[in-house]
Amino acid sequence: MLRALLDHLARLFSPAKPKEPPAPAPDEAEDDEPLPDPDAIAVLPIEDAIDLHGFAPRDIPSVVEEYLHEAHARGFPEVRLIHGRGKGVQRRVVQSILARHPLVESFRDAPATRGGWGATIARLRVNRS
Numbered sequence: 001m002l003r004a005l006l007d008h009l010a011r012l013f014s015p016a017k018p019k020e021p022p023a024p025a026p027d028e029a030e031d032d033e034p035l036p037d038p039d040a041i042a043v044l045p046i047e048d049a050i051d052l053h054g055f056a057p058r059d060i061p062s063v064v065e066e067y068l069h070e071a072h073a074r075g076f077p078e079v080r081l082i083h084g085r086g087k088g089v090q091r092r093v094v095q096s097i098l099a100r101h102p103l104v105e106s107f108r109d110a111p112a113t114r115g116g117w118g119a120t121i122a123r124l125r126v127n128r129s
Contacts (some may be wrong), residue, residue: 046070051078085118
């Protein structure tokens with residue numbers, strides 16, 4: 001009786017082995033949806049704000065440059081670049097780009113209601129066509 005109790009307790013408290021998913025039946029068709037290409041270029045809609053969190057830090061300078069050109073071409077007078085608060089590294093990178101960019105008239109930290117120092121507002125030069 002004691003042995004049966006010990007066996008029962010051992011089964012209850014032993015780590016469970018992960019269950020393997022059942023193998024697909026040979027006649028089942030594979031999912032026809034192709035996997036996304038990891039090297040494909042993502043096309044993002046150009047709006048008056050861009051969240052840079054989804055980009056690799058090494059890509060931030062080129063993303064900001066391209067974004068500013070596209071936003072200016074679309075006639076946005078002002079844009080918001082969301083870089084996050086963190087240690088301020090991305091903020092410094094973004095603001096150093098804005099400081100020397102020919103399409104940027106001025107820039108400042110966003111007000112608290114629009115991201116505070118986790119975002120930068122850039123005023124773009126007027127497109128005189």
